[in-house]
Amino acid sequence: MRVPMTPLSVRVRSLVVALSAATLGACSMIPAYERPAAPVPASFPQAAPAEASAATQQAEAIAWRDYFADARLREVIALALQNNRDLRVAALNIERARAQYGIQRADLFPTITAGGGQSAQRVPGDLNSSGESVVSRQYSANLGFAAYELDFFGRVRSLEEQALQVYLGTEEARRSAQISLVAEVANAWLRLAADRERLALARSTFETRQKSFELTQRSFDAGAVSALDLRQAETLLQTARADAARYAALVAQDENALALVVGAGVSAELLPQGLDAAIASVAVLPAGVPSEVLTRRPDVVQAEYALRAANASIGAARAAFFPSITLTATVGTASASLDGLFESGSRAWSFMPQIRIPIFEAGRLQASLDVAEIQRDITIAQYEKAIQSAFREVADALADRATLAEQLDARRKLVEATQKSFELSEARYKGGVDSYLNLLDAQRSLYAAELELISVRLSDATNRVALYKALGGGWQ
The missing domain is CATH 2.20.200.10 (Outer membrane efflux proteins (OEP))
Structure with a gap:
């Protein structure tokens, strides 16, 4: 009715x-807002201009579920986004900023x-x-x-605008936190895969050296080799044993680190099975990208919202004179x-x-305006620094990537060369042509080369994640 x-x-x-x-x-x-010019070059070093449009589209359009191909890694990231406490705090900060904006906006009525x-x-x-x-x-x-x-002179409306910009900046902070979390989970997952492969290599090497030591022990007992040869074989055996124990500890620590960043336990079915499969799950972004894309990164956008908020506070300080x-x-x-x-x-x-x-305030109002303007200048410097930091992150990732292909090729060929060198040394030793010391040196070189190849393969995968993060991917 x-x-x-x-x-x-x-x-x-x-x-x-x-x-x-x-x-x-x-x-x-409120002073008219003008975005400061980006204090960085228009393009990145080691970037191919012909690929710029494709890179920009990929950096902004590829959601993390599409970027990471491995279903286990995607499920681990989803668990982290659901359970990670830092991201939960960021989401709660948004709710708090939204409520504070509602309080400030209510003063208009x-x-x-x-x-x-x-x-x-x-x-x-x-x-x-x-x-x-x-x-x-x-x-x-x-x-x-x-x-x-x-509010004839806009003081309340300026404060409302300031609260709105703070709220919008908090939303961008949550997106930035999600980008960092996605990259951190992916890197922890990849490190675990690499350390598992190092552990498998160390255990395999230990078993091989165990057999070699037992053979050398029998030859020593028969007087066929010297005590020096026996001790050299034992040195290699104990080195592999120590490495196996060390990598077993690193694997356990990697699992603990992954559980911490996820915010919950990760079942064994979701852990990586091999480094090759883990690396294949991370896509490769084109190298060409203009630096203009940095202005759309959530952390840079957050800094710009902070600048807009500082600009609005000047309006409130000016209105206090009336x-x-x-x-x-x-x-x-x-x-x-x-x-x-x-x-x-x-x-x-x-x-x-x-x-x-206001007739006489002993300089209070002018001082408040000065504080607001100085804070605006500080925020401009912080905004420019955010762009410069983002530029460096992308430039560093591109600089690493420019040489990673060559490093991988060199390390693979080094492993092949040391493998052949080891086989030749073993044949020469069995034929009585070469000393046992040369054979042990060949074993050490092969083992070190295989470990270095694992490290470079891991660097290649984490570089892809770093570039994806630096370009602002992962918030969708």
Whole structure:
């Protein structure tokens, strides 16, 4: 059923509409915003200009579920996004900033309250002309607002704009935190795969050297080799044994680190099975990319929102130099008896406008404006530094990537060469042509080359993740 509007409610609504219109039409003291020029070159070193458009599209369009091909890695990342405490704090910070923005925005409108009350007073007879004590009562019911500021010079609106920019920046902070988390999980997963392969290599080498040592021991017992040969074989055996124990500890630590960043236990089915499969799960981005793409990175966008917030605070500081007008108004009814509260003729109202004009503040207002402007300059420097840091991250990733292919090729050929060298040394030793010491040196070189190849393969995979992160991928 539609409730008819009373003359009282019509007046209140008209007053609120008029005040809101006056506020929304207020002038703004916020300086015109201009994005600072990026203090970096237009393109990155080691970047191919012909591939720029493709790289930009990939950096912004590829979601992490599409970038990482391994289903186990994708599930681990999903677990981290659900359980990681740092990301949870970032999400809660967004909710807090949204609530704070709602509080600040509410100041643009009057706060309407309704109230009712009774007052009773007894006057003794010796204070009354009639000589008898008198009890007086008054009942009232009213609707109104208190201390509502008419924002003619945009002070409240400037503060509302500042709160809005802080809220938007907090949202970008969450996106930046997600990018970092996705990259951290991927790198932890890849390190675990690499250390598992190192452990397998160390154990395999230990078993091979164990057999070699036992053979050397029998040859020593038969007087065919010297004690030096025996001790050299034992040295290699114990080195492989120590490496196996060390890599077993690293694998356990990698699993603990992965569980920490995920925020929950990771089942064995989701752990990497081999480094080759783990590397194949990470896509390769084109090398060409313009530095303009950095302005769309969430952390850089967050810095720009902080700059906009600082710009809005200048508007609030400027508006403080001008008069402020506040209104307090109520309309309602009043009566000496409760049953007469809503009778004809009981209407009551009050209207109390106040104006405050700053005349002498001992430099306080100017100092507040100076602080706001200096803070704006500081935020500009922070924004420029955010772009420079992002530029360096991409440039470093591209610099590593420019030589990784050559490093991988060289390390693979080195392993092949040391493998052949070991086979030749073994054949020469068995033929009595070469010494046992040369055979042991060939074993050491082969083992070291295989370990270095694992390290370079891991660097290749983590470089892909680093470039994906540096270009702003992973927030979708």
